[in-house]
Structures are given as structure tokens and as C-alpha cells.
Amino acid sequence: MRFILGFIGAVFAGVLLISMIGNLSTYFTNKPAPLASDVFHKEPRELHLQSDGPFGNFKNQAQLQRGFQVYSEVCSACHSLKLVSFRDLTGIGYNEAEIKKIASDWKAPVPSINPDTGEAATRKALPSDNFPPPFANEVAARAANNNALPPDLSLITKAREGGPAYVYSLLTGFQNQPAELLKKFPEAKTPPNLHYNPYFANLNIAMPPPLTTDGQVQYQDGTKPTVDQMARDVAAFLVWTAEPDLERRHAAGLAVTVFLLLATIFAYLAYQQIWHDAKRAARLAGPLDPENQAKTRRAKAKQGVAG
């Protein structure tokens, strides 16, 4: 049986060797050319938010509310926020009355049924509703956006490598295509319906720059609404929409880890105590006794036995 198994092993190894030779020869005879995105794609820029790190929190409610304002005045025209309910906004500092107003003022209506005729109708949003999407379905969304589907933003900072830093970089990263790119990769010229953005994986994104001018949104708290500031604020808001539990999680985590640290220490000491007596018998006249250890060491050195 061992020979059969050995043979099987040799066969697998052999086929792998053939594959490797094939792979290497293909590569060296036919070196694949780099793509435009390999060369010109940029990693996200650094963004520091109060929610970063193990002690991250959502106490900067001013920023989160500004971010919500940017979302509702700019982004919500195309991007849904389906996993968030209006009532969740208490998490960034709005009270019930404010939430009621935000919900009933919300531009996108909620689908409902006419109670008299049974026909499809719409109604104003209630605090218990989720944010209604701007488009009724995917077909309508694509029809309004050159066949591109604006993604839902509830989890966007979790759904993209780089998270909020990616969102911030993307929003501030729209620029003209560099001449160098056009020279090296003429086929990667931005098509008419797309926009060049080196932070996007394919370099050309269907979304037109949403934040174009300073002051696009009027902040109530006096912060200067530059494009950079608005991008930071909406990124911070989207971290909250993706993980509203973050602050609670960190607080509970601190308590749990401190508790478990103490529990580990006590458990370890109890273990040492229990084993102390089992090890005593060995320790009393065994090699762990310092005198005997010295003896053993000398004897070993004499005989040349390794330690």
C-alpha cells in the first residue's frame, strides 16, 4: 500500500512540476504588459478620525452631523442608505423632534398603498422607516445614471479597502488625466461618460465629482465647508452608518478585557498553587534542585553531553 501512496505522491509532484515549468515558460516568453491601473492607481491618503483605533468613539457629533448634512444634501440624490433608520440618528445627537422633521422633510417618498383604491401610492417618511432609496429599483437607478448603479452607502466604509480613507481620497481625488498616462496607455483614455480618479481601482469612475465647490453645503456650526472638509465629514458619517455599535463595542471591550486579564492572573496563580505540590516531589531531589543542577551541569560538561 505504501508504494501505491508513494506513487500517487510522485504523480502529484510530477504534474505540479509540469505546471510550474509551463507557468514559468509562459511568463518568461510572454511577459504580460502592465495595465494602466497597475501603474497609475493610488493608495488612499491618510485620514484620521475620532472613531479610529481601539479607543475610537462617536463623541465628535458635530462632525457626524455635518457629514449627515453632506449626505442628505449631496449624496442622497443618487445613493441610498437602506440599512439605516431615521430613528437611528439619535446616535449622532439628534432628538426625537428633529428626527421627525428630518423624516417628514425627506425628499424620497416611501412606497405605500392608497387605502381607498388599493393602488400604489407614496407617503412621507416616519422615524421608524429606513431611509427610502432615491430610485425605486435597480433599473430606474441605472437609467438615471448612464447605466451605472450608485451603490448603497450604509456599509461603504466596510465594503472598500481603506474604508473611510478611501471614501475621502475618492471624493477629493477627481483630477484631469495626466499626460504621462495618455502617452503610455492611449487605450486607457477616459471615455466620455466616465471621470478620471486615480483612487478608483479602474481609474475611470462613472460618478461625476459630487463635491465641486467650497460652500456647496452650508454648515450650521460655522465650520468652513471646503471640499476637503465636506469629504472628511461625510467619511466620518459613513463610518458611523457602517458601524453604529463601535463606541458601545469599545466600551464593553475595555470592561471585558480587564475582567479577563484579572481572571487569567487568578487562574494562573491557582494553577501554580495546585501544581506546586506535584512539582515539589520532583523538585526535592531532582535536577530542579539548584545543588543537583550544579552537579548535573558539571557532570554533563565532563562527558560533553549537550545541555
Added chain:
Amino acid sequence: MSFSWARPYEPKSKFMRWLDERLPLPRLVYGATGPGYPVPRNLNYFWNFGVLAGIFLTIQIVTGIVLAMHYVASTDAAFDSVTKLIMRDVSAGWLLRYTHTTGASFFFLVTYIHIFRGLYYGSYKAPRELVWMLGLVIYLLMMATAFMGYVLPWGQMSYWGAQVITGFFSAFPLIGEPLRIWLLGGYAPDQAALTRFFSLHYLLPFVIAGVVILHIWALHIPGSGNPTGVDVKEERDTLPFHPFYTAKDGWFSTLVLLIFFTVVYFAPNFLLAPDNSIPANPLATPAHIVPEWYFWPFYAILRSFTVDFILPAKLWGVLAMFGSILLLFFLSWLDRSPVRSGSYRPMFKRFFWLLVIDVLILGYVGGAPISWWRTALGQAAAAYYFLHFLVILPIVSAFEVPDPLPNSISESVLHGEAVEAAPAGQRGERAGSVATAAE
């Protein structure tokens, strides 16, 4: 329990005597985990990982049952039931979900260390061959459970992972494609697949629990192995499981739980693939489809076969992937050395560490985006894996000269293994200290 000095169960209260006479559970517990189960006294911390695996199985079952109270197994509602209902609306839902996802990773981590302990110390050798094989059955069930569980949130990676893995089956000639369609209940992962995966994902952990009981039962016949690989000979080679190993398992498990909950509370999304926060879209494939980290070595082996040779490359990949686990069932017969523990097998030890590095390389290759040199590296590593178990180990076990073994466990504990295992004449002043210590 086969040791003659194992303490028999003596009920301490009238109630316990009444119960034990009618249903011998108290004596079963006493004899399996209590003072009635003698265990070698020289176990190191690698012996803690079996209990840890049991702890994580329990965590997964408990959090899983509770999550199933809220999860909806419908392609329309599954994603929202996880990302909206459980994560936002259910009290402590986020904690339960993060514990369950992180728990799966820790379950595999702990199991891998447990398996590698077995490989190094020869735990698969007689008389524990069946313990080893039952363990492999548990491992296969774990892989199936984890795969199906990952599909349930119905994110992009859930969907495409299901597509890729069920696609394996179509590699088999003739029966492959009908088998794949039968498994899925359709032509692509859809409602039928999702509901049946939910049903089986709920069921399999209990099957695992049953096999774990057999695994432990089979172990308790010969008793636990130990780092020297030398059999228990007399009472002072052992210690009763309670309180010694309950204390050791207790403190080490608490430490591991500390690390576990640090991850759950402070880095729960570290292992989350971003694409799984996007609802499943059958019309758009993610740029890099990767399974969870614990499948990466197998994914690397699968993708290493790139050239057709008699059989299509895809079929080679699938056969090798399954073969890489199935060959482990034969390990007790591939490795014929009479010496169990790698501590006394210098040649084996070197190859063992090569294997560890090899598996880590395979893991890296499996999780990284494809490139020409990574594929080549993976191909070399996969070749070594098969050669290691099927060619190298049989040869090494036939020809190597092992180091001398200690006479017994307690002698190796009392005098120090290095001295005890050294050839006679090189043992220094052992004789003098024995006389006072031994009796």
C-alpha cells in the same frame, strides 16, 4: 480506563449515589475528566488545544443558535437580516455576530495547532490511529460547516465562494455537472442552495459534537499521549486530571479567551473580506475571490495545477485538494517509526519544520492575488506537501536513527529528559540522586 491505579468513583452524597445507581453519569464524568482519569504528568501546553477546540465548538453552537433566532434564509432578506436586523436592531446582536465570525477563525486556529501537535508527537501512531482518523472526520465536517456558514449572509464573497466551491464538482467527468446541480438545487447558488445550506449548517455542528465524543472516548482507552511518546508505566508517571489538568486547562483557556475577546471587541473586521459587505450580485464577479484564511492552503493547492496533463488541470486541482486531506488518514501506516515523539527523531524533526513552513507558504499563496512568481512558489510548496507525506516520511521512518528514549515518563520528569535520554555512561551523577529521590 485502563490504568489500574485510577481512582474508582465514590459518591459523596446520598443524592449522587441515588443518581449514579440509576444513570452512571457521575461515574462517567469522574472517570473521564475527574480524579478518576490519570494523565501523564509531563504534558506541555500543546496538549491544551483539544479542550480549546471544544470550547470554541461550544461558543459557535451557542452563538449560532441565538443568531438563528433572527437570521432569515431568503435571498431577498438574508443580507439585511444580518447587516440591519442583527447588527443594528437586535440587542447585543453585533456582539453575537462578531463572536460567531471570530469564533470560526479561532476554532480553526486552535484546531490547526492541535493537528500539528499530533503530527510532531506521533499522536496518530498505534494505539491511537482511530483517535487520529476521527479527528480528521471532525476536521472535514468543520470545513463543510464553515463553508456553508459563510454563504449564509449572502454577500458577494458568500455567493461567489459558493459558486467556486460547488464548481469543483463539475470537474469530475460525466457525473460532475449533474452532481453540482443536485447539490445546489439549481444551476447557480440561489434560494434552494441558501435554505439547504442553512439547514445543514445548523445540523453539522451537532454531528461534530457526536464525533468529538467518539474521539475522546477512543482516546480514553489508551489514555493521553505525552511529549516523550513513552507509554505510561506506573502510577507516578501520571496525575489525576482533576485538579491538575482542570487547573491548567482553566488558566490557559482563560488566556486564550482574553485574546479572543480582544479581537472580537477591538478588531472584529480584521478578517472580514470587504466584498462581503456588498449584497450578492450573480452578474458581477469580485476582483479577487478568496475564501477565509483557514482554507487558503487548500486554495493554493487547487490553483497550482495550471497545465492539462492527461487529465484537465481543473480536475487535477480538485483531486489534489481533496487528496491533501485524505492522505492524512493513512499517516499511521505511512510513518512506521516505532518512536512516537518528534523530540527523539532528529531527521523527522527537520522535515516537520519544513512542513510547517511549507503550509505557511501555501497559506500565503492561497490568500494573495495571483502573480507568476506566487503561482510558481505555490506549485513548489504543493509538490513538497505531497512528497513530504507520501514519499519522504515513509523513507525517513524506515532509515532514521532515533535518539535514545527515556526509560519512563517519571524518570524523565525527575531527572530531566536530556540526562535521562542520554546514552548510558553519559548520565553524570544520576545514580546518587536517584536513591534519595525515588523512594
Added chain:
Amino acid sequence: MATKARSAEGPEGTGSADGEGVRRRDFLNVAAVSFAGVGGVAALAPLLVQMAPSADVLAMATTEVDISKIRSGQGIKAQWRKQPVFIRNLTPAEIQEANAVPLSSLRDPETLAQRTKPGKTNWLITLGVCTHLGCVPLGIAEGENRGSYGGYFCPCHGSMYDTAARIRQGPAPKNLFVPDYQFTSPTTVTIGAKG
């Protein structure tokens, strides 16, 4: 020595002198086990708490109903928190009948005034759930059996409610439950809204 090795099963058998050592031993063991116990109980908390109604269920707290079309003597069945609600426009005769009942004869004594809003005693808004075992009583729609007291009749076990939806006969222990509600306008009422 052999006895020492053999009796190493428990800390008690080692006879290591000081009571100080024993007390420290016990303390450590007690401390370790208690921490584990507290941890275990604390771990139960999220498992139990997750079964409580989730935030989305708690948020479906109010339902607005248009009552403009309900004429005197008529009633409608609406829904609030996934349960039926009876909204009835009482006739003056029904109001008089309700007020004429002596409180001492009622199993669950309440006046009609206590069960309606001041100035709107003709609007009787109650849950349509029998307080016995939860069936939906008859009598709200035209032509349904209203029982012997002119109110509602539960076909499951024969409970009969009067014009003020108070229990008069049968096994139900309490009157039909009156939820919180507010008249947001003369023609709309919001059920579940606190006053």
C-alpha cells in the same frame, strides 16, 4: 517520598505546614473559580437580552387611523403593533346604556368616561383581543353577533362585552384593553401615542 508523590492529588495531602499557605491556596482557588463564575453569568446576559423585542419592533409604536368615514353606530377594525384594534363610534343610546350599569356589578369596574377621552365619549377605541385567551371577538363589523350586552361577543369561549367593551359574562377576566391614543385632528387618531 513515595507517599508524597502519590498523594500529590490534592493540595490537602502535602502537609505543607502553615495555615497561611492553606489560606492563600484556598483564596486563589476561590478567587479563580468565582471569576470564572461571574464571567459565565455575564456571558449569559447577551444571550438572554437578544431575545427581547429588537429596535425595529419597538419602533413600530404608532399607527395613524382616519376615522372620518365612521358614522355613529359603526365601527372599523384597524391594526396596531400587528394586533387588531376596534374603533367604534357609539350612539347616544349605547352611551346611556353603558352609563346606566352599576359599577358594583362589573367584574372589572370602569366607567365609560374612564375608557374614552373627555369630550369624545362616543369614540370607543380598544384592542380587539379577548382578555381570556386572545381570540378576536365578533361585533365590530355590520351583521356580526354582538352578544347579549350589545357590545362584542367572543365565539371561542362565550365571553360577552357591553357597549363600553367591558366584560359582563363569560370567562374573560378583564375589559377589552384601551391603548394609548391621541386625536391628532378631528378626523385622525394616532394609536400608541401617549397624551
